[in-house]
Amino acid sequence: MGLSVKVKPTLAEATDLLEKAFRGRNLAVVIGTCRVDYEGRASSTLESGERILVVKEDGSVLVHRPTGYEPVNWQPPKCLMTVRRDEGGVIVTASRAQPKETVAIEFSDISLAVTGNLADSGEFALHVTELQMKQAMLTAPDLVEPGLKPIQQEKSLGEAGFTDIFAEDRNGNLVVVEIKRNAATKDAVTQLQRYLDTLRKRINRPIRGIIAAPELRKSAQPMLDSLRLEFVAVAPEKCFSALKSRKDMKLSQFLA
Amino acid sequence: MGLSVKVKPTLAEATDLLEKAFRGRNLAVVIGTCRVDYEGRASSTLESGERILVVKEDGSVLVHRPTGYEPVNWQPPKCLMTVRRDEGGVIVTASRAQPKETVAIEFSDISLAVTGNLADSGEFALHVTELQMKQAMLTAPDLVEPGLKPIQQEKSLGEAGFTDIFAEDRNGNLVVVEIKRNAATKDAVTQLQRYLDTLRKRINRPIRGIIAAPELRKSAQPMLDSLRLEFVAVAPEKCFSALKSRKDMKLSQFLA
DNA sequence: ACGTCGATCTCGAAC
């Protein structure tokens, strides 16, 4: 892996190490006392404290406090990195042009500086996404309702967007199915209604609107009822099983 | 700061170090070769590669690949951490109960293990948020339109939510202002329309709906027009200036 | 606890 690790480096040593890392587009991890300023889409200041700085090989920057999932300051990939010694400190800056923004981290003390390259080609796979739920319902429409026949996926409705599934039911009614991977909110109801409004202007046939999701938020029920829309509970796990049981799909599409 | 740093520890040493760190709710940073499995709201697998693991003092967990702003796997604060040796590896798990989910990181090789406590009480301040834009428009309603008189901020509309600003215009019409810090989308239009629908059922007076944002997405324009809503461009910087010029506000409210 | 909404959202895909 080839990491360079310096415990309690002088500020000069740390500057040197970071300088080399930034030039070589290497990973850098620094733990030390710093303050941070950000200026760009918004602006922020962070007073002095002990934090972890991570600069990645693609120029992403993360400043993490000792608690919390999110970085307190950050910068997305492709930043231009600089480092320089200043009176009593080391200043690391990360800038990008679009949008124009800069994060400046000023270390007054550094406990640990690590640089190096990581080799990571391992494949990442996330299972049972909304797309996969749609695929499952397209290949097994019974998950929504017996006798449902998909006509089209993602029917375009111009300004109103796209329906998830456009189908026809047992009785020849058109059906718009709006899929949510998580509990459907009022916004899902609004969205479905928007599709129906648009479609009903175009097509003079009965059209039903169905929300297919693992759950319907209680707050969305009144709106659903008053708009005469329907809700069908579809568990992601069921979709997973439905996909798994299809022999015509490669397992690798949704399994590791 | 008191960091324990082990370069190229044996798996047994690393297990020991992590065990102590987790027990003492200390920070732990590990760089090494691992694979990761996640099971919970969704599920995922990540094949072997070199990554950075950060376990924070509050039980947040981050697994970072060498590129990208986002962690590839993670866990929010308050996780229960465990570590154990296994044939040929060290397995770290982070679990939480609500929702039930677990991340398991299996290291086959560890290049660096760091544990310790960070002292960080530095204050963080972010300037010009949506809240501050609202404050600015409340103290300087001319930012929206000459003669606008705020009646109420955050008028509750029950199930429909809250309006940002509820006001009266020069001509005695009621006005609902929906503020967005970023470019307003169709969702913003929908949201505003929902507020108006609710209000018009309650109040038999002309009510205008205005979206105040730095920009209106092109895709939202047709919907805005057809619903007879209005858009006013309000730059965050103008709001910042408006706040700064108010002598009756403490600068400290929105400056570091 | 659940629901709603903003975010320096980030990310990816479509246009």
Place this chain on the structure above:
DNA sequence: GTTCGAGGTCGACGT
């Protein structure tokens, strides 16, 4: 390049 919607979104605030 911009625009748009999704996210294991997270996090904050309110009920």
